[in-house]
Amino acid sequence: QSVLTQPPSLSATPGRKVTISCSGSSSDIGNRNSFVSWYQQLPGTAPKLLIYDNDKRPSGIPDRFSGSKSGTSATLAITGLQTGDEGDYYCETWDHNLNVGFFGGGTKLTVL
Amino acid sequence: DVQLVESGGGLVMPGGSLRLSCATSGFTFSTYSMNWVRQAPGKGLEWVSSLTPSGRSTYYADSVRGRFTISRDNAKNSLDLQMNSLRAEDTAIYYCAREPLGHQDLDYWGQGTLVTVSS
Numbered sequence: 001q002s003v004l005t006q007p008p009s010l011s012a013t014p015g016r017k018v019t020i021s022c023s024g025s026s027s028d029i030g031n032r033n034s035f036v037s038w039y040q041q042l043p044g045t046a047p048k049l050l051i052y053d054n055d056k057r058p059s060g061i062p063d064r065f066s067g068s069k070s071g072t073s074a075t076l077a078i079t080g081l082q083t084g085d086e087g088d089y090y091c092e093t094w095d096h097n098l099n100v101g102f103f104g105g106g107t108k109l110t111v112l
Numbered sequence: 113d114v115q116l117v118e119s120g121g122g123l124v125m126p127g128g129s130l131r132l133s134c135a136t137s138g139f140t141f142s143t144y145s146m147n148w149v150r151q152a153p154g155k156g157l158e159w160v161s162s163l164t165p166s167g168r169s170t171y172y173a174d175s176v177r178g179r180f181t182i183s184r185d186n187a188k189n190s191l192d193l194q195m196n197s198l199r200a201e202d203t204a205i206y207y208c209a210r211e212p213l214g215h216q217d218l219d220y221w222g223q224g225t226l227v228t229v230s231s
Binding site: 034035037039041046047048049088090093094099100102103105106 | 147149156157158159162172173174207209215217218219220221222223224
């Protein structure tokens with residue numbers, strides 16, 4: 001069973017940069033056929049796609065958000081933090097051995 | 113505009129059944145894989161199930177396999193989730209989400225429908 005591990009919470013001040021890690025294994029993130037996605041969920045709303053294919057931004061997502069993948073881990077970076085960025089962030093990938101999807105446990109971001 | 117609208121949620125007793133639906137518009141439904149994702153109250157996201165554009169291939173999380181069935185009607189642009197033998201731990205908001213072909217991300221989500229399993 002794949003498990004994607006994220007820090008439960010992070011906090012930072014407006015204008016600063018924060019990175020959120022997502023640690024997996026060779027069967028999910030570390031599989032060369034697997035791609036990592038990142039989602040933002042603001043309070044009381046549905047999740048929204050921030051990053052797909054490890055490092056690509058959908059149309060309309062500002063370049064303050066960036067993603068990367070290395071080995072069995074992935075990272076979401078947010079620069080120029082704004083109070084409106086407060087919410088929960090989830091990584092997600094597909095396990096090609098089990099043919100199931102997995103989300104990380106989520107990271108609650110507080111912008112103080 | 114792409115729209116996904118879930119319906120069918122509600123209160124059901126343990127052991128009961130419920131059928132969720134997701135009505136879609138604004139895109140060529142038959143060319144996208146579709147997924148269900150749930151979120152228990154105060155908890156994180158949990159992937160539940162997905163199926164390919166034709167509906168021939170389906171995938172399930174271990175927690176629901178054998179109890180839930182995902183299906184689609186490409187003529188009606190709709191996605192369903194039949195949930196049987198419901199348990200208290202199935203209580204959650206259920207979201208339908210679109211998955212672009214050849215990708216592994218979920219690029220559009222509905223607003224969700226709440227399922228509560230309780231006696």
